[in-house]
Amino acid sequence: MIEVGTLILMGVFAALAIHSSLIRLSVIYLAVFSLLAAFLYVLFAAPELAIAEAVIGSGLVTLLYLAALKRGHVYTIGVVTQDDRVPDSYVDRIERSSAIRVIRDFFIRREFETQIVFITVPTEQALVDPAYDLVLAEVGDDLVVYTDEESYVMVELELVFQLHDSMSQIKFIRYSPEAVL
Amino acid sequence: MSENVVSGESIIIRTVVGMLYPFMLLLGFYVIINGHYTPGGGFQGGSVLATLFVARYVVFPVDDTDSERLHTIQRVFLMLILVIPTALLFTGVVTRYPALRGPYLTLMDLLIGVQVGFGLGVAVLRFAFFQGVGKTWHL
Numbered sequence: 001m002i003e004v005g006t007l008i009l010m011g012v013f014a015a016l017a018i019h020s021s022l023i024r025l026s027v028i029y030l031a032v033f034s035l036l037a038a039f040l041y042v043l044f045a046a047p048e049l050a051i052a053e054a055v056i057g058s059g060l061v062t063l064l065y066l067a068a069l070k071r072g073h074v075y076t077i078g079v080v081t082q083d084d085r086v087p088d089s090y091v092d093r094i095e096r097s098s099a100i101r102v103i104r105d106f107f108i109r110r111e112f113e114t115q116i117v118f119i120t121v122p123t124e125q126a127l128v129d130p131a132y133d134l135v136l137a138e139v140g141d142d143l144v145v146y147t148d149e150e151s152y153v154m155v156e157l158e159l160v161f162q163l164h165d166s167m168s169q170i171k172f173i174r175y176s177p178e179a180v181l
Numbered sequence: 182m183s184e185n186v187v188s189g190e191s192i193i194i195r196t197v198v199g200m201l202y203p204f205m206l207l208l209g210f211y212v213i214i215n216g217h218y219t220p221g222g223g224f225q226g227g228s229v230l231a232t233l234f235v236a237r238y239v240v241f242p243v244d245d246t247d248s249e250r251l252h253t254i255q256r257v258f259l260m261l262i263l264v265i266p267t268a269l270l271f272t273g274v275v276t277r278y279p280a281l282r283g284p285y286l287t288l289m290d291l292l293i294g295v296q297v298g299f300g301l302g303v304a305v306l307r308f309a310f311f312q313g314v315g316k317t318w319h320l
Binding site for chain 1: 221
């Protein structure tokens with residue numbers, strides 16, 4: 001009975017790993033899948049395999065995937081906050097805003113991973129920092145997106161925003177890092 | 182507070198991994214040494230030892246490990262794994278003294294464990310710090 005339950009759970013996690021939109025989530029689902037496989041090996045009286053599966057499947061391989069992901073195409077979005085502190089409500093509001101959702105969908109369709117970093121430095125300093133590919137800032141009620149002048153992906157992103165009529169409160173400013181300096 | 186920075190240097194991770202570190206070392210050697218009698222063995226214990234390198238990488242992702250030296254140690258152990266059984270089996274020591282069988286298997290488990298631990302650890306570290314062909318990769 002418990003074997004059947006474990007097998008069904010493994011199927012569920014395998015499907016989740018395939019169908020999740022974020023690659024980092026898929027890696028975690030795969031780690032859980034490996035852990036369930038290790039448990040199943042114990043149930044089927046193969047403890048040696050279980051140890052190997054637990055250590056390699058959910059330890060080493062997960063880290064290898066994460067390390068590979070780190071050096072792959074991860075777009076870092078820096079959100080400049082006006083305050084020195086970042087309250088949870090602000091994080092929630094930004095992460096649920098339609099602009100972020102459109103940007104995420106845009107990069108997911110191109111198989112890029114996005115991560116959002118909340119920074120408390122001035123906007124100019126964030127613009128010259130090479131760690132951020134895209135800088136978001138709230139100026140009054142408007143959301144301003146600073147994009148690199150030379151990045152062709154950002155041109156496409158701007159076109160996507162122009163197609164959305166509801167996104168009219170979002171401004172795009174193109175800059176070159178040398179000009180800011 | 183949702184901090185989306187992938188730095189791996191949060192104080193929770195540092196403290197927990199620091200506390201678990203000696204126990205991981207202990208578990209690795211326990212699995213290796215008792216592999217002859219209980220589940221486990223050289224390969225399993227060796228992979229537990231390899232997670233020590235991984236844990237260090239997660240906490241402190243700086244490339245200051247001399248992976249060439251680790252690789253050399255791994256090659257020495259690999260050579261021992263080939264040489265010792267050959268020498269013992271062809272001289273007939275193990276077959277002549279049955280009491281030596283247990284210690285012999287434990288010794289082999291230990292050699293395999295250390296070899297696998299260093300090998301997997303070096304593989305993971307080199308992958309994580311891979312800078313492009315020609316810099317760290319001369320096998």
